[in-house]
Amino acid sequence: MxxxxxxxxxxxxxxxxxxxxxxxxxxxxxxxxxxxxxxxxxxxxxxxxxxxxxxxxxxxxxxxxxxxxxxxxxxxxxxxxxxxxxxxxxxxxxxxxxxxxxxxxxxxxxxxxxxxxxxxxxxxxxxxxxxxxxxxxxxxxxxxxxxxxxxxxxxxxxxxxxxxxxxxxxxxxxxxxxxxxxxxxxxxxxxxxxxxxxxxxxxxxxxxxxxxxxxxxxxxxxxxxTCPSDDPAPVPYALGRGDLPATGRDAVRRARAGERPRADAYLDAYFTSRVTVGGDRCGGTDDGVLCGFGESARDGRTVAYAAQLGTATRPAGYRTAARLVRLAGRLGVPVLTLVDTPGAANDAEAERSGAGAAIADLFTALAASPVPVTTLVVGEGGSGGALALAAPENTWATPDSYFSVIAPELAAAILKRDPDETDATADQLHLRPQDLVELGVVRGIAGTAP
The missing domain is CATH 3.90.226.10 (2-enoyl-CoA Hydratase; Chain A, domain 1)
Incomplete structure (x- = not known):
């Protein structure tokens, strides 16, 4: 010490x-x-x-x-x-x-x-x-x-x-x-x-x-x-590939690729400086979720952020994100969320730590937010564990992402399909970025920086 x-x-x-x-x-x-x-x-x-x-x-x-x-x-x-x-x-x-x-x-x-x-x-x-x-x-x-x-x-x-x-x-x-x-x-x-x-x-x-x-x-x-703003946080530029995936399976592979830019790279590009809010105030932390406030590189405004880093999100991560959203709402600071998770952690410890309640609380915090929230899906959008961090009616996607009600492998297993039908199942789920736009689930696809 x-x-x-x-x-x-x-x-x-x-x-x-x-x-x-x-x-x-x-x-x-x-x-x-x-x-x-x-x-x-x-x-x-x-x-x-x-x-x-x-x-x-x-x-x-x-x-x-x-x-x-x-x-x-x-x-x-x-x-x-x-x-x-x-x-x-x-x-x-x-x-x-x-x-x-x-x-x-x-x-x-x-x-x-x-x-x-x-x-x-x-x-x-x-x-x-x-x-x-x-x-x-x-x-x-x-x-x-x-x-x-x-x-x-x-x-x-x-x-x-x-x-x-x-x-x-x-x-x-x-x-x-x-x-x-x-x-x-x-x-x-x-x-x-x-x-x-x-x-x-x-x-x-x-x-x-x-x-x-x-x-x-x-x-x-x-x-x-101490820098409130009424304007929504601008959508970040896409940092990865600019072309769209041809198939559902292609979208999943690209979102899971190790070389694909992660949320921390998006935060570094989006902010000139940032600070971190750590912990859920209930005895827990989740290294797979980054929350805090930063100074936007585009206009110098303060923007609050909550970002998933590609791992299964634990209850403490959802509680920390909900804490961040509520604090930003009280202070009048717009929020940016970055979605990238295969889903919520589903092990026994996550259940004992209140996974369902933590996810429900984040859904509520976003639904009731008095400040505008902007979401960009930068990688995997795995079911409700990802949707909990997504802004209603203001979610965008990168070309390197997908969003699905369930992972195609799990969907095939539930439907008792042969494993070699996973690719066809991915197509049936309409999980590509362009599919999500057509379905009205996301507002648009983020472009690369000019």
Missing amino acids: ADTVRLSAREALAAVTDPGTFTELPAPDGTYAPDGPLSWDGYDAARARATARTGEAESVVCGTASVGGTRAVLVSFEFGFLGGSLGERTGDRIEAAYTFARAHRLPVVPLVATGGSRMQEGMRALVQLQRVARQSALTREAGLAQVAVLRDPTTGGGWATLGAGADVILALESAQVGFAGSRVRPADADPAAYSARGQFAAGAVDAVVRHDDLAGTLAGWLRLL
Whole structure:
């Protein structure tokens, strides 16, 4: 693990904001009764020592600043103030910051470093999590992005609200991340599960970032997430052959050919820069699905993307794609999907992981999307596992692709045909790109770049 980098709240702000742009928001009025709501003996003295040590009156510093030229509201935790714990006055400040963000249409960046709720305030501290969650929900409903940065440590309610509840989660590579703090975990717990990389592997974090790269990474995310557009994403140019397949079997062979351009090549050609949304937030990832946001090479607009890479798509892949589609919808960003899969994964583990529910959820997300979705079939279009990623009434195909209700080999087997009838079955399925246009299933065939 990399060496732990622990910065104060103001050092963290200085590390990510443009010089001279930070303006602190005024702290809301509010005082504690002697020793707080529980009359906890010594609480006033502990807060006084924390202030003397850190120079802060509370565990968060809130304000506005530019991050790579994008103005945002930032909430930076001071771990040196009672472990960055959340109390009532912490809740006051966070609520005021989120309210300001909505009033001024600004994204919110929590720079989290906390041990959890403040025990000296008991349940009055714990219910601040509900208060914070409501502010996050209202900000999400307002269509404003929330990008969390997980510092060391990020545990307890701070992780379960401002951290895990953000639209995009960036974690410093040295950060401890987990709901359970270091002193309350089981003695035999695997420490890797409570790390930034462990949470990334479990699909709970979008990216693990080096401290030196954080400012640039955060600036890139904010730039992409604050550029809404009403126009559909343009159809990508076809990167492979321009001629159409003569037969159904020819279409299948071309789509399965190892040399045929894959979705990652299409993304590289389509975007000048892009970032990745990682994981389904339910403990799963799928390396066969790429999701994220990028800057279009054609007009510089932000476009969200979800792309299959040619493998059987697992439930986590469908859930990640649905998460991406919903996030793009909230932010007003058009979506591009690239279809290329022999079908949904159908092994026992996929079934136990909720394959049917995950596919249904993606169908629903696309059907209900408030932003335009553009789809290009770049390879195999294998049944419902491929259709789940396809835009209703705005799907296109490349000459190197096919789309079918079922693979021709499986169709022949179900119909109890001899294996040598597979080619004829492929023709009967009318799965070639030109067949799909004639059937009205796709709008057209993508051309090559001019």
